[in-house]
Amino acid sequence: MDSAVARERVLDAAEELFYGRGIQSVGMDAVRGASGVSLKRLYQLFPAKEQLVEAYLERRDGRWRGRLAAFVELRPTPEERILAVFDWLEEWFGEEGFRGCAWINSYGELGATSDRVAAQVRAHKRAFADYLASLVAAAGRPAALAGPLFLLAEGAMVTAGITRSTRPAAEAREAARLLLDPR
């Protein structure tokens, strides 16, 4: 098996397991079993578990933001694009196996012990906040709107994860609409 293919299989398995059950409760042996890649090769690709965790978060970051941006760009106007973020959250929350925000969960699990994981979580959240800010700027709205929209989105992610419901997305969207169009 090609090295690149093995790497992808390992990351696929790691993502499913880490996201679904938490990082600390998944052993490297489970990653091996789910990926079909032997421990020897696994450790050649990722010399320690922490590096596998980093690679998992990094690849998921790219995909997550890519999916969001692709969804948002389908909307024609800048105003609609801002609200589309919350529509996408609702879709995401409704997906089978949704278990909250991978970065918030990882931060709860490892933020206090692993600086690298903590830094990656901060980078991901900063990127998401910056993306929201860019949408707000593109719509010609005051930059101060971006912060509250970000907080609504974060609150919705946490709450959807804990309550296993898609409803927070709709609530957040409605609040965002009110902030954008004060009556």
Next chain:
Amino acid sequence: MDSAVARERVLDAAEELFYGRGIQSVGMDAVRGASGVSLKRLYQLFPAKEQLVEAYLERRDGRWRGRLAAFVELRPTPEERILAVFDWLEEWFGEEGFRGCAWINSYGELGATSDRVAAQVRAHKRAFADYLASLVAAAGRPAALAGPLFLLAEGAMVTAGITRSTRPAAEAREAARLLLDPR
């Protein structure tokens, strides 16, 4: 040493350690060392670590909501009381050793593996949401306001924890003010 005193010492130590470093990375031996209570007694009081974790979350829940309510009740009018929640969050975020919301963190760490912890997190968040709803009702505002305020507060807690900043509280407060007083 009295049993009740030992119990309090154990819970004090557990709270400091679990909240500060995460639950899984704190061994029972560390709790013993920090509390000065022998392992034998510790296991008489809490027959397993999970029960200590539950007791920690439960005691913290009572104290947390008590502190919030006490702060809020200092404000004379129902409108001010709603915003006071965010003022209190800002104070809390600024405290030495603040590391985000203990329940959100615990959920990230154990939500997928421990049903009892997950249930306790849900109960705590429901209680907080209900409290916000009661403040909204007392102010004679539409009940639909409570959800967004809750999401803002949750988003602020997560973001303050990750970024180690008190700023999200002020942002959330300002957004809450706009939702309450649309111009």
Next chain:
DNA sequence: ACAGGGGGAGAACGTGCGTTCTCCGGGTGG
């Protein structure tokens, strides 16, 4: 004074897991 027992200190035990090592088969170049 002394028998008894509750509690402290910490060793011991079992398990899980991150990481490494061993062994072996099978493909490859000469």
Next chain:
DNA sequence: CCACCCGGAGAACGCACGTTCTCCCCCTGT
């Protein structure tokens, strides 16, 4: 055909940690 080596399977190792056990001191009641 044969030496060689890459990679797979999984045993082995070391450590951490949850939990239990042992030993002993000290307090108490008589």
